[in-house]
Amino acid sequence: MSDLIQTVIDSEEKADLRQFIGLLYQQEKRYLLRSDILRVFSEYCSQAQKEDSFFSGSLLGQLIYFTQEFILENESLCLVLRPVIARQEYCRINREDLRVEPLSIQEYLDLCDQTAGRFRPQDGDVLELDFQPFYDFSPSIRDSKNIGKGVQFLNRFLSSKLFQDPGRWQQRLFQFLRLHRHNGSQLLINERIQTLSQLSAQLKRVIAFVSARRPEEPYANFRFDLQSLGFEPGWGNTAARVRETLEILDALLDSPDHETLEAFISRIPMVFxxxxxxxxxxxxxxxxxxxxxxxxxxxxxxxxxxxxxxxxxxxxxxxxxxxxxxxxxxxxxxxxxxxxxxxxxxxxxxxxxxxxxxxxxxxxxxxxxxxxxxxxxxxxxxxxxxxxxxxxxxxxxxxxxxxxxxxxxxxxxxxxxxxxxxxxxxxxxxxxxxxxxxxxxxxxxxxxxxxxxxxxxxxxxxxxxxxxxxxxxxxxxxxxxxxxxxxxxxxxxxxxxxxxxxxxxxxxxxxxxxxxxxxxxVNENIYFPYTRAEDRTPGDRERLEQLLFSLDDPDQAYGHLVDPGKRPLFSMARLDRIKNLTGLAECFGRSPALQERCNLILVAGKLRAEDSTDREEIAEINRLYEIIDRYGLDGKIRWLGVRLAKVDSGEIYRVIADRQGIFVQPALFEAFGLTILESMISGLPTFATRFGGPLEIIQDGVNGFLINPNALEETAEKLLEFVSKCEANPAYWQQISERAVQRVYSTYTWKIxxxxxxxxxxxxxxxxxxxxxxxxxxxxxxxxxxxxxxxxxxxxxxxxxxxxxxxx
CATH class of the missing domain: 3.40.50.2000 (Glycogen Phosphorylase B;)
Structure with missing residues (x-):
């Protein structure tokens, strides 16, 4: 990445770099994260009256794109660069002559300490934790796109070892097979097979033996025959299954590959x-x-x-x-x-x-x-x-x-x-x-x-x-x-x-x-499409519909809907800062157009601050009331302070779907998002934060929508655009609904x-x-x-x- 910095310095954009650095030093902060950096660069582009393409298409714009952090020293600007996923570089630009020099990790960490107001009087006065030496002799993935595919990599690595050094690894596989017992009983291989060569020879005999039997014949019928040949329970429940498992092992010993290795190891009964x-x-x-x-x-x-x-x-x-x-x-x-x-x-x-x-x-x-x-x-x-x-x-x-x-x-x-x-x-x-x-x-x-x-x-x-x-x-x-x-x-x-x-x-x-x-x-017994009327209980639907839209009970619900027939915007989460339900309420409050066409319904913990002992929840309860008052949302919002039974939480999504509603998950960050799967499998078009797991669950505009929870007006516009399309074409809501259901069933099941x-x-x-x-x-x-x-x-x-x- 130092080459890109030098390219900027050697180009016509050198003056832009100087001016941008000058603007950085006008900021109050001395430690800027990516969001701060993009904000300041956007300000620079505006002040310098740059064309829109400069923000991302210029050399300086490319450098900014790869920058994760700035640390502002008196004489130099330190950069944390991320040229590719999962790799970082550290360097320093001298403010006077724009000279670029690399930073070591230790120097970078020292600078972070100084930025935080901690000055080290001398070297060596801080504990350094370094786990890398323990991984130096382990197999390592090379391409960042394969991160998270550890077992696929490991299978390939192990099968290559079985091929390259068959004597050593086949012997370990043989010893591994002899290990397994359950409740005191030996599994897989007994003492009649003492060596790898014996195993290989007996495999051929047993495969021939079970091949001669009816495929569906129960294992119990020939169990003792297999034991006399050295094979204990664990290979299969029928002659066909035993034969298949033994043939996979035989193929693994003769010509190992990663698919055969996984197919065989995944059949070993070793988890009880x-x-x-x-x-x-x-x-x-x-x-x-x-x-x-x-x-x-x-x-x-x-x-x-x-x-x-x-x-x-x-x-x-x-x-x-x-x-x-x-x-x-x-x-x-x-x-x-x-x-x-x-x-x-x-x-x-x-x-x-x-x-x-x-x-x-x-x-x-x-x-x-x-x-x-x-x-x-x-x-x-x-x-x-x-x-x-x-x-x-x-x-x-x-x-x-x-x-x-x-x-x-x-x-x-x-x-x-x-x-x-x-x-x-x-x-x-x-x-x-x-x-x-x-x-x-x-x-x-x-x-x-x-x-x-x-x-x-x-x-x-x-x-x-x-x-x-x-x-x-x-x-x-x-x-x-x-x-x-x-x-x-x-x-x-x-x-x-x-x-x-x-x-x-x-x-x-x-x-x-x-x-x-x-x-x-998701639990498919509880969360399933709203269209499966035969699996729904009419009494539950009516009870929850009343709870959501009309029940007058101050212990369970706050707010009376003037027009309950409006399209419901629905969200369900804990009331804490990260889940950001108050942010959704403010987004709704700032958009009169959204209020005109929709109601906001929240299922969110407690209704009264005095009923909670959690500091974050108390703060969010108070903030939600303040937002309702500030934007005059009475008559347009329902806030349910209830703990739902699991079966009710499933039906409540479907009740919202009955009214062609929308599920909104506005979290500032979401590691994954189970509620997103729950709403999608129920058939609800879902709008979810683009920060975190939803980015991989939802294909934006195809089976759901991604939002920036920090951009309230932009989120409101995206919701309004969807509502307008649904009003113009009633089939549009149904299209997104069906694609959401298909997405979950194809990828996100507990069986998988x-x-x-x-x-x-x-x-x-x-x-x-x-x-x-x-x-x-x-x-x-x-x-x-x-x-x-x-x-x-x-x-x-x-x-x-x-x-x-x-x-x-």
Whole structure:
């Protein structure tokens, strides 16, 4: 990128560069992020009366496009450039002679500290965290477009090893097959086969044996014949299935390729007991949604658990085994349960055979705190002891070790690491949202924010979990590596500083094949198209229609609609800053034209600030009332403060669709967006933020629409344009509705998700065994961060909790 800078300097735009730099130094800020940079450059183009094409078509415009940050020193301008996705460069331009010189990562981090008002008196006085050496000898993805396709890369890598060094890798595959047992019984291969050559010879005999039998003949009929030849249960439930599996193995040994490797490994019965970890919030099946810290993650984990059991039953049945998987959702027990079931140790998940919510109480360091709900930002001091106590509970409940542990969110991922480390189990993490990407300057201003958010603990926990994990599941590509003009959530953890705490020189290797994009689905029993009248309950539809449009109950609804027949603009989310429902209300308030043709209906937590203990929710409640008053929205808005049952949340989308309404998701940032899938599969045309996961779910203008939640007038115009098209052509609403439904069914189902997740668990299990990659040095480094950085800070927070009567 230094070449592009030099090209600008050597061109006729050199004067423009000087003038633009001069305008930068007129700004109050000395640290400018991308949004600030684009704003200032737009001001320059306007002041200099540049043609519209100059903004993006000029050499300077191209340089600005690739710039993520500016740091303004007295004598020079420092740039953070992102020439391609997932790669950054650092350089400095001297203000006097425009001389360009590179910056090291360490120099860049020092400058960030100085910008934040932290001056280092001498070199070497700050802790540097660098994980890159632990990845130097691991296989690495080269092309950034393949980030998030870790298992495909790993399959190709492993199959090439099987081809290049067949003796070594085939022997490891053979040993791997001999490992598997379940409930004390040997699976796959018994002691009659002692060597790889014996396996190869016996494969031919067994394939010939099962080929001579009827394809549909049950495995039980010839089980003992196969055992006498060295083959135990696990190959298939019929003669045809056994033959198919053995032929895949035979092909893998003779001529390995990545597709054959995945096809075979994905059939190995090695996952029977799964633990999903989600400690914070009110985790339950009823009466919890809409409470603080309780939303999409609860829905995600419950649906994932149900689908996992269903898929495991199918896999075990096809393998010829008695299907008896067990899935446990590990969360915390809350004694003061506020009418929920959060004080019950065990709760069976509806519609399953053997899926359970297991709640483990926090130790009573201060009962006034630990017996109540605790914010996700405050739960850190209790996680280590929670993991220790949970290990005993899980071993008793599962009657042995789990085969896979999946962490959820930062706290669950840390507990998953602690459990997996103690039990020697494959660990997967799912972030759902990394808070660092949500809050601008959160790392630079961590000390000021620590009183409320405790980012020093959270960011450290994130570094620990993402590096310790065997594999990482994300919902979208951009969650990992961003887009051409925005940094990904994981990418934001690669290089950063927390002044006076530590510098992160390399926090995560985005090109490591541990990353996999596996989007979730929706519960198709609850969320389905509004056109499926035979699956809808008329009484529910009528009740929810009344709730949405006319019910006069101050405890459940605020606002009376003067004209309930207008097209409804609908949104449903928690009332917090990031979800930005108040921004949608302001967008609606600023547009008289939108008010004339639509009503705004919000389902959003509580109606009264005094009923909440969450600071962000209280602020948003007060702001929503202020917006309603400022723009005179009485008669045009309905605000429901209700916690909906799951079946009601599904039907409520369909009721809005009955009236050809619109779903709007206005979040400032959305890691994925389950409500977007829910609305789309229900048949609602959906408008969603372009910041985050919706960018990959919605094809703008085809099966939905993307909006900039910061551009209120632009969003209102986009909504009005859609409404006008629908009024001019009634079939247009239906076209977008049908395409939205098709999009979800083709890509976002739990069947697709859990099949892929279990394949990942098996492939990474084989990789960890077969590669004999020494992860112990990495895990020791991670443990050092936990014991020397995380634990002391968590202990200080615990000491503060001892002084409190409750946690708000």
């Amino acid at each position: 007991r799964v633990v999903l970890v989600s400690p914070h919030g009110w985790f339950g099946q009823e009466g919890v949604l809409g409470r603080p810290d309780t939303g999409g993650q609860v829905v995600y984990v419950l649906d994932q658990a149900r689908s996992l059991e269903k898929q495991l039953i199918e896999d075990h049945t096809l393998a010829g085994l008695e299907p008896n998987p067990k899935v446990v959702i590990l969360t915390r027990l809350i004694p003061n349960n506020d009418g929920t079931r959060s004080n019950q140790r065990l709760e069976k998940v509806y519609g399953t055979d053997n899926v359970w919510i297991l709640r483990v109480p926090l130790r009573e360091f201060n009962p006034a705190v630990t017996q109540n709900w605790i914010s996700r930002f405050e739960i850190w001091p209790y996680l280590e002891s929670f993991a220790i106590d949970s290990e005993k509970e899980l071993m008793a409940e599962l009657r042995g070790r789990p085969d896979l542990i999946v962490g959820n969110y930062s706290d669950g991922n840390l507990v998953a690491f602690l459990l997996a480390r103690r039990l020697g189990v494959t660990q997967c993490i799912i972030a759902h949202a990394l808070e660092k990407a949500k809050y601008a300057y959160s790392n630079l201003q961590w000390e000021e924010l620590d009183e409320q958010y405790h980012f020093s603990l959270q960011f450290t926990a994130d570094l620990i979990a993402m590096n310790a994990a065997n594999f990482v599941v994300t919902s979208t590509y951009q969650e990992i590596a961003g887009t051409a003009d925005s940094v990904g959530q994981y990418e934001s953890h690669r290089t950063f500083t927390m002044p006076d705490l530590y510098h992160v020189v390399s926090g995560i290797d985005l090109f490591n094949p541990k990353f996999n994009v596996v989007p979730p689905g 998700h859990t099949t892929r997740l279990l394949t990942l668990a098996r492939i990474y299990g084989f990789w960890n065994y077969g590669s004999q990659e020494n992860r112990e040095d990495l895990l020791r480094y991670v443990e050092m961060l936990f014991y020397l950085l995380f634990r002391p800070r968590a202990q200080k927070l615990l000491e503060r909790h001892f002084q409190r009567d409750s946690i708000e």
